[in-house]
Amino acid sequence: MPRFSRWQGIVLCVAALVSTVWLAVTNQLILYIHPRYIVFTVIMTVLGLALVIASFGRSPDQEHEQEQEHEHEHEHEYEDAAPRSYRRAISVVGTVVTLVMATALVVVPPATLTTATADQRVINSTQVGSGTKTVDSAASAPAGAFARFTVLDWSSLLRQTTDASFYRDKAANVVGFITKDRDDPQNVFYVSRFVITCCAVDAQPVGVPVFLPNWQNRFAADHWVRVSGSFQTNPSTKSQQSIALVPTATTKVDQPSEPYLY
Template structure:
């Protein structure tokens, strides 16, 4: 087989191999519940279906082109660029399977405003939550409480309401020694648009027990923030702060 014929065969199979690699990576991540680290769960089924459709279409296109003449020899530069691009695409697809996707951390929080205006504002409202039972409040997530804290700093509203939240630790930039946030990322579409939300916790000397990015479960009640430097008017006074493992679904949706 001549060099040009061999190159023609490579060109025919290259697209199929790349698409198969991408499809396998996508389905693998979906089966291992890791695709949600990239996209919102509501898009998982759609993404898997589209990946399968893409595979069918590319294979069909390959079969239709089997009889075409691809004997025109490529230039050396084109051949090298095409080969490099193919190898990089395959490497990325393999890496998505072999290397576990990393959850966003406090490093990303530092680049984005935590509890920025509008993030999760529709999740809970003060009026709707006012008459909720203790069991309902105990089930509130970081996102639920963050939305309420953004709406009111009236400590009478939070009096005696049980708080039980889980998230990773992010320091309060204004009082990093005494206050930290129990943080999570809220995803609307994919990890690119992830926005950090957090509940401030007043715990002087917390660095002696925990580190930034540690996952913890915090229980307690909201009280006026005793910190003299933090901009948060209300903070969670913990009854217990317990180290926990990162949950299988670290993001909130």
């Protein structure tokens, strides 16, 4: 068992480390973690790989010797009351699961989170984080600045004020993927993004409601779109959003290289 567990540890290390290196090289680490961790992750990965390679350098004799010493410890391994077969089954299942995970890590192409998570986590269910726009700062921003506001900026503003006059003269131009509005899926969708504080696990979906009647004729959920237009009182009667982006242009775009916002 110890020999196997050693071997398993190294295999898992290789799977995780090599994948990390490849993701870093192809600039896809940001699909999983916040950019601030990239340098640290790369340094630690290189260090980890060096240790893994060093461990290959150990002679088989040594391993064998080691293994024998551990083998008789094995006798004490499970002295708890639980039956041995049950224990063994658990451990086999655990090993299989880790190996499946490792294979997935290596084989499945990296991807962003989808609408499944956005729906499950309820869009805009949480309030603005740090570093987002406040009404005061937005009110004094020069006119051109609004064109660079992201989905996150707008959604935090929408959360703070639904005063239609505030949005007047503030043209929006945002990119995000489509998530259905629950109340009026026919006419309203959210152009949404995930906001990451640490890694994809903590992704919070944020979105701006867009009023585009029969949008399903042209788009589907999960499509990435660029929407430009202005915020107005939501023409939809069913939607609970009082202000919506009424687009002047909606075009399909490729998924951006940095799909998450921070």
